[in-house]
Amino acid sequence: MSKEIRSRASLVCSRCHERKVRCDLISQTGGNCSNCQREGRHCSIHAGSRKRKAAAIAPIAGPENASVPTVNMAPSLLSDVSPAPSESRTTHTTPITVADRRGYFGDQSVMSFSLDARASDDGTGGILTTSDVNAILALTRAAALPSEALSRALADAYFKEMFARVPVIDVSELEDAQSSPLLRLSVYFAGSMMRRPKDYPSGASPKHFFAKIKTLLALDVEKNVFVVLKTLCLLGSWSWRSPQQATLDCPWQWAGMAGRLAIQLGLHRDSTYAATSRDGTNRRIWWYLVNNDVLQSACYGRPSMLRFKEFDVRLPESYDFVNPGVDASFFCTFTRLCSIISSISALANPRHDVATEDISKQLDSILQWIKEVPEELVLFDATGNRKPYNRMANELHGFYLVALILVYLLPGSHRQSPNLRTSVIVAASCQSALLQEILYRDEISYLLPIYGWVILVATIPRLFASAMFPDLSAVFAEELDIGRRILRQMSDNYPSAALVLAKIDRLQQDRQASRLMQSSITGCGVVQDTDRQGDSLWSDVRLLFPFPETFSPCISLLRNLGLSGPTIVVGETAEAAAEAAAEPRRATGTVGDIPWQADWSDFSLDDMETFVSFFPPEGAWPV
Numbered sequence: 001m002s003k004e005i006r007s008r009a010s011l012v013c014s015r016c017h018e019r020k021v022r023c024d025l026i027s028q029t030g031g032n033c034s035n036c037q038r039e040g041r042h043c044s045i046h047a048g049s050r051k052r053k054a055a056a057i058a059p060i061a062g063p064e065n066a067s068v069p070t071v072n073m074a075p076s077l078l079s080d081v082s083p084a085p086s087e088s089r090t091t092h093t094t095p096i097t098v099a100d101r102r103g104y105f106g107d108q109s110v111m112s113f114s115l116d117a118r119a120s121d122d123g124t125g126g127i128l129t130t131s132d133v134n135a136i137l138a139l140t141r142a143a144a145l146p147s148e149a150l151s152r153a154l155a156d157a158y159f160k161e162m163f164a165r166v167p168v169i170d171v172s173e174l175e176d177a178q179s180s181p182l183l184r185l186s187v188y189f190a191g192s193m194m195r196r197p198k199d200y201p202s203g204a205s206p207k208h209f210f211a212k213i214k215t216l217l218a219l220d221v222e223k224n225v226f227v228v229l230k231t232l233c234l235l236g237s238w239s240w241r242s243p244q245q246a247t248l249d250c251p252w253q254w255a256g257m258a259g260r261l262a263i264q265l266g267l268h269r270d271s272t273y274a275a276t277s278r279d280g281t282n283r284r285i286w287w288y289l290v291n292n293d294v295l296q297s298a299c300y301g302r303p304s305m306l307r308f309k310e311f312d313v314r315l316p317e318s319y320d321f322v323n324p325g326v327d328a329s330f331f332c333t334f335t336r337l338c339s340i341i342s343s344i345s346a347l348a349n350p351r352h353d354v355a356t357e358d359i360s361k362q363l364d365s366i367l368q369w370i371k372e373v374p375e376e377l378v379l380f381d382a383t384g385n386r387k388p389y390n391r392m393a394n395e396l397h398g399f400y401l402v403a404l405i406l407v408y409l410l411p412g413s414h415r416q417s418p419n420l421r422t423s424v425i426v427a428a429s430c431q432s433a434l435l436q437e438i439l440y441r442d443e444i445s446y447l448l449p450i451y452g453w454v455i456l457v458a459t460i461p462r463l464f465a466s467a468m469f470p471d472l473s474a475v476f477a478e479e480l481d482i483g484r485r486i487l488r489q490m491s492d493n494y495p496s497a498a499l500v501l502a503k504i505d506r507l508q509q510d511r512q513a514s515r516l517m518q519s520s521i522t523g524c525g526v527v528q529d530t531d532r533q534g535d536s537l538w539s540d541v542r543l544l545f546p547f548p549e550t551f552s553p554c555i556s557l558l559r560n561l562g563l564s565g566p567t568i569v570v571g572e573t574a575e576a577a578a579e580a581a582a583e584p585r586r587a588t589g590t591v592g593d594i595p596w597q598a599d600w601s602d603f604s605l606d607d608m609e610t611f612v613s614f615f616p617p618e619g620a621w622p623v
Helices: 014-019 034-039 051-057 117-121 130-140 148-162 181-193 206-219 225-235 251-264 270-275 279-300 326-346 356-371 391-408 418-440 451-463 470-491 495-509 513-520 531-538 574-582 608-612
Strands: none
Touching (some): 014 034, 148 181, 225 251, 270 279, 279 326, 326 391, 391 418, 470 495
16 A cells, blocks of 8 residues: 655745644635744745745736736836736735734723734634635736836836825835735826826726726735735725715725724824834825825815824925925925815804904915925916926915815805905916916826816806906906816816816806805895905905916906905996995805805705805805
8 A cells, every 4th residue: 555645735934844844824814824823923935946836826927918927127217126026926915014014002992901912913814715816816817917018107107197196105115026916006006097098008097907906905915004005095096986976986985994094003193103114104195195085075075084183193294205306395285285274174164154363364374385385396486487387386286276265165254355255266267377287288187086176166266256357257268168178188087077077067057046046045134344344354365376467367356455445346446346335235154054165965966056055146246
C-alpha cells in the first residue's frame, strides 16, 4: 500500500512556515491565519518558489491589457514608477499594522478602557472563501488595470487637474510596485472624470472604473483601511445619477461613508495625527471630507454630518503636502472659505431673521478672506492688470462670489438693502466672467459636479436683476446664456447639471411666477422704508470686489455705493430716491418657512412655485 501524500497549502504565512506548523491562511478572508490571530500578529505571506504555488497566485490577464502583463509607468508626473501587476491576487494589499486598523473610542466612552490589541484584529472572515473571491474576480475582471499608456494618462489627469480639490493620494503611492489594485483604480477613476465623455477609451469611463471599485469594496479584498478611505473620498466627488433619486450610488452616500470611516479612525481629533507618519495626508483627507460635507449640505439643504463643534483638527497648511505649491495654496485657501460657508449655513433658519450684526460678521469674514488670498491665486495685480490665467484661481473666486450671494439670501431685513442687493448682482456678473474664461479655454470637463450648484446660486440674483437695472438686460441675458452653455456640457457627465439647467429654463420662461408668489410670503406687511436712509451700514461692499471695472460690465454699479446720506441707486434721480424713501411699501425681508438653500427636493421641476418663492418678488426690487 502506497503512503498517502499529504497535500501542501498553496498559501502560507512566513511565521507558520518557519515553525513548520499547519497554516490555514488560504481559507481565511480576514488576511490572517488562525495561529497569527490567536497571537495578535499580522500575517506576512511566505514567498516560496514552488511551481504549484506560482501557478496558484499568478495574475489573471485582463481584457484591457491582455498583451501587456504589467503596467510600467513611463516618466510623467509619475517619474520612476515601478511596474505594477495588471491584476493582483486577492490577498495582496498595502501593508498596515494592527494599530492602524484600530477603531477610535472617545475618552468619555467606557469602551476606551483597557483596549485589547488582539480584539482589534480578530481576522474574522465573511461568507465568501478565497476561492469564491478569486472566481468573482476572474469573472468580473474587477482587479484588471488599463494599459500602460492609458494608466499613465489617467494618473496624470488626476494629479494635474483634480488633486488640488481632492488631495487624498500622493504620487509616491503609485510609485510602489506593490500598491493595491484598488488604490490604482481609484486614481484612474478620478482621472477619467476629467475627460470629456466622447473621448473615453474603450472600458475606461468613470462608470467602468466605478463598477470595478464597487466590486473590490464588496469583496473586501483591500485590508488597508486608509486605501479604502481614500477610495471613498474619490467616489464622493462623482455624481452619475440625478439628485432627485434616492440611491446609494451618489456622492452624498459615498462621502458619508468616508466621513464615518474617518471618524472611526479618529481623524476628527487632532491628537490622533501625532501618532502617525501620515499626518499630512490624513489631515488633507479630513478637510476634504469637511469641505465636501459643507458644500453638499448647502446644495441639498440637508443637515451637516461633520459639524465643526465636534472636531478639533487644525486647518491644513502647505507643509501638509509633499510638494507645496499652487495646489497646496488652493486647497488650504479653499478650506478656509468652506469654513465661512459653513458658518453662513448655520444661520439659515427660515423661521428666524438673521440679526444685522451677524450679517456684518459674515461679511467681515469674507472680506478678510479675500484680503488673504495667496499671491499666486490672485486674479489681478496691484496695477489692475489681469494675471496669467489659472483655472484654480477662477474656481476659488467663483466660490467666494457664491458665498457673498449666500449671505444676502439669508432671511432678514438686510435683504432690503440696495447696497447688498446691488453687490450680489455684481457678484453674479463677476462669476459669469470667470466661467466665461473657463468655457473659452475648453476646460469645462475639469469642473466637478458641485459647480452646477454654484451656477444655480449665481443665477438667482441675475434672473431678477433686469427689474433693478433694465439698461443691463442684454448683459444679464448673455450671462445666463454662458451658464446654460456650461451646464449643457456638464450634463454630458453629470445628470445634476441637466436638472439645474431645466430649473433655470423653467424660471426664465415663467417670469410672472415671482409676482404670483408675493402674496403668499409670510411676514409681509406695510412698513416704512428706512433701508435707504440707513444703508450706510453696508457702505463698504465695494471692498469685496478687488477687480477693475473692465472685468465685468456690472462693477460700475458699485460707484455710487457708500455715499453719505440716503443711498442713490444707479439709474434713479435724487428726487426719485427721496420719494421712495418716504413712501411705505411691503416688507419682503422675511421669507417665512421657505428654506434659503438650493434644496433639490424642494425645488423639484413639478413644483417650480416653491423654487420661485426662494427669491424676492419682482415687485420688491426697486426700479
